[in-house]
């Protein structure tokens with residue numbers, strides 16, 4: 260079982276050394292765009308040496324002029340100087356383009372890998388774990404920028420180092436003292452930048468909770484799902500206040516770091532300016548004494564500025580790379596986590612169901628800290644039989660269905676498909692044999708046809724199959740009558756391209772449910788059909804028609820139906836009552852009524868509610884022929900609470 264709440268803020272040592280992370284980022288860049296990466300490196304090298312070459316060529320030209328050299332002597336140096344100047348002007352644009360190109364490819368490559376990794380986990384455990392969502396959100400953010408920032412910073416550091424080495428070499432020739440002075444002055448700057456980077460990273464971890472909350476409150480304020488309650492309960496100002504409170508905390512933390520940056524950067528820039536000014540004074544005096552030529556002075560000035568700029572670039576980029584490397588750890592954490600649900604390396608083939616599915620002493624709980632949901636369930640679902648699962652809220656019906664789909668593994672015991680332990684089979688193969696509609700079905704912001712077609716991508720969107728499924732789910736007429744029929748966008752959010760006609764259409768809750776059912780029915784020729792509360796939102800007539808249709812269509816096929824409406828399950832070949840984490844009763848409707856246990860009590864309760872609700876009363880409430888209500892009458896309450 261997985262551990263919850265395991266992630267802590269400090270990730271410095273979590274996912275390998277910083278050097279290893281930098282290497283991973285470089286590898287990703289190379290995989291994403293080898294040519295652009297190589298070109299970026301070449302351009303960075305050229306940009307690194309170009310300022311030094313330019314400074315030296317300027318000296319040569321100025322000294323030549325000073326000596327009164329002729330044009331033939333000056334032209335080659337001036338030509339080279341002009342070329343170097345051109346390179347210096349053009350290369351930054353080329354570099355920006357290349358880096359932008361690399362950024363775009365890297366973003367796509369890294370995000371693709373992240374979601375691929377997330378998809379690799381065939382289970383549900385991580386998705387129902389809040390800590391994983393936190394990790395995933397940070398990994399998404401990190402994946403968007405961190406590798407790119409690491410690569411950019413590394414290139415800039417390389418470029419700055421080349422410039423630095425070139426100018427330091429130049430300065431050593433002219434004034435070793437000056438080199439020592441500039442390097443000495445740069446040390447506090449480097450230290451301050453690194454400290455600030457750490458502080459910034461810490462601040463970002465610190466405000467991540469505030470950011471999450473702020474996002475949560477602002478999305479509540481703008482979500483169509485929440486809009487009704489927000490208005491009815493007058494929550495708008497309350498949520499807005501909370502959102503602004505979180506934003507204020509974020510702003511205060513950011514302001515603090517910015518103020519510190521301003522103070523230390525301001526002081527350090529001042530120190531740099533004083534040193535550069537003193538150097539300039541010295542160079543002018545030395546030139547007046549004849550110790551330096553005009554060219555020496557020009558190269559000296561360029562070198563002082565060049566060394567200072569290169570040092571600032573290196574230190575600034577180092578700090579940014581350091582920050583990005585810390586953030587990148589979040590991405591690597593998700594990428595390196597093993598799937599919670601192990602997939603067998605050599606899966607046992609799963610044959611078409613012929614005998615049945617067997618649960619052997621199945622125990623399950625969601626986490627070690629949670630209570631057992633299933634406590635030793637033994638159940639055989641024979642091939643070709645329709646099974647109904649019945650029980651109070653929280654009895655574990657949906658959980659059992661999740662185990663049948665192998666979205667989780669039993670903690671103890673096992674589930675066998677014609678004798679094959681589900682753990683030994685490929686989850687993909689298992690799921691290809693299953694059609695399911697879940698209680699918390701999805702409503703996709705896509706067209707009606709796409710919403711249904713997603714149930715069986717292999718059908719390739721075959722319109723006849725889509726319409727057939729919609730008919731059987733009782734939603735064909737509604738969809739056909741939409742403005743664009745099956746091609747109408749069903750959405751509360753997305754709109755077409757500035758085309759009013761493409762505005763999304765909203766369906767009612769029951770209509771969405773029928774659509775979800777149609778999606779599952781796209782696969783209803785599969786070996787096992789699971790319907791978890793497929794008709795809770797449907798009107799009584801629709802429910803009756805759908806169940807009748809399903810019975811005819813699925814005759815001789817295996818199905819598991821969960822429903823609180825006992826009228827819908829009474830025709831099942833086998834009714835299983837879950838209670839206390841075990842199977843409390845099993846049998847046909849008649850057998851269970853004769854047993855006079857929990858099922859009979861619940862059925863009678865629903866039927867009596869119907870009897871008392873029906874004008875003029877009616878048949879005997881305890882009669883086995885009683886037809887329980889399909890509407891949410893008060894008598895249904897015991898099943899829901």
Ligand SMILES: Nc1ncnc2c1ncn2[C@@H]1O[C@H](COP(=O)(O)OP(=O)(O)OP(=O)(O)O)[C@@H](O)[C@H]1O
Pocket residue numbers: 387625629632650651652653654655656657658659698
């Ligand atoms: N992802 C989860 N993490 C932790 N506990 C869970 C999770 N899902 C369900 N549970 C718990 O497991 C128990 C069984 O839930 P389950 O959804 O299987 O019940 P159910 O019989 O389908 O109920 P209902 O009739 O309300 O749909 C409940 O106590 C529930 O709180």
